[in-house]
Amino acid sequence: MTELNVCFVGVGAIAKRHIRNLKKVCEKRNIYLRIDALRHGDYDTKETECLGICNVYKDCSEMKKVYDVFFITNPTALHLETLEKLSGFGRHFFIEKPICSLGQLKRACALDLTKNAVYYVACPLRYNAVIQYINWKIS
Numbered sequence: 001m002t003e004l005n006v007c008f009v010g011v012g013a014i015a016k017r018h019i020r021n022l023k024k025v026c027e028k029r030n031i032y033l034r035i036d037a038l039r040h041g042d043y044d045t046k047e048t049e050c051l052g053i054c055n056v057y058k059d060c061s062e063m064k065k066v067y068d069v070f071f072i073t074n075p076t077a078l079h080l081e082t083l084e085k086l087s088g089f090g091r092h093f094f095i096e097k098p099i100c101s102l103g104q105l106k107r108a109c110a111l112d113l114t115k116n117a118v119y120y121v122a123c124p125l126r127y128n129a130v131i132q133y134i135n136w137k138i139s
Contacts, residue, residue, distance in 0.1 A: 001030060001032050002029075002030070002031045002032065003031070003032045003033075003034065004026060004031050004032070004033050004034070004068050004069070005034045005036075005065070005068050005069075006022070006034070006035055006036070006069045006070070006071060007035075007036045007037065007038060007063070007067045007069075007070050007071070007089075007090070008036075008038070008053075008070075008071045009037075009038045009039070009071065009072050009073060009074045009082050010039060010073045010074030011037050011039055011043065011048075011051070011073070014073050014096060015073035016051065018071055018073065018094075019035060019051050022035075023052060033052070035051070035052050035053050035054060036053065036054055036057065036067070037055070037056045037057070038056075038057045038063070038086075039057075039058070039074075040058060043056065060086055060089065063089055065089075066088075066091065067089060067090045067091070068090075068091050068092065069091070069092045069093070069094060070086055070089070070090040070092070070093050070094070071094045072094065072095040072096060073096050076096070077101070079096065079098070080099055080100040083095065083099065083111065084107075087111070087112065087113070087114060091114075091117055092117050092118040092119070092120075093117065093118070093119045093120070094120050095119065095120065095121050096121075096122050097121055097122055097123045098121075099121055
């Protein structure tokens with residue numbers, strides 16, 4: 001059985017949706033999914049167990065392994081800082097939009113990205129008026 005080790009940074013509503021979806025996909029594909037979380041502040045232990053989260057870390061210095069995928073789903077203002085801190089701990093990154101603010105753009109461009117890693121920025125546009133118009137036009 002294939003194994004997938006992921007870590008969610010922030011476990012709000014969006015992260016919970018990603019966790020549920022990821023669990024379904026892994027179950028269908030017979031992939032063992034191990035989920036850890038990096039979160040600051042208090043959390044509901046029972047909810048954490050229901051989500052299938054194995055370990056919860058308060059700081060990245062507590063993490064002892066490299067993850068296959070990091071899901072950066074914490075508050076938007078922290079996305080870039082999180083990516084900078086965790087780049088050495090992950091093989092691939094799923095980042096909620098946006099990665100940074102305009103004021104952080106130079107810092108973002110200077111990121112030392114890992115070669116052969118995938119950095120996916122989630123940006124669902126299907127409900128965007130422009131995308132709807134294009135769909136309507138080509139249908």
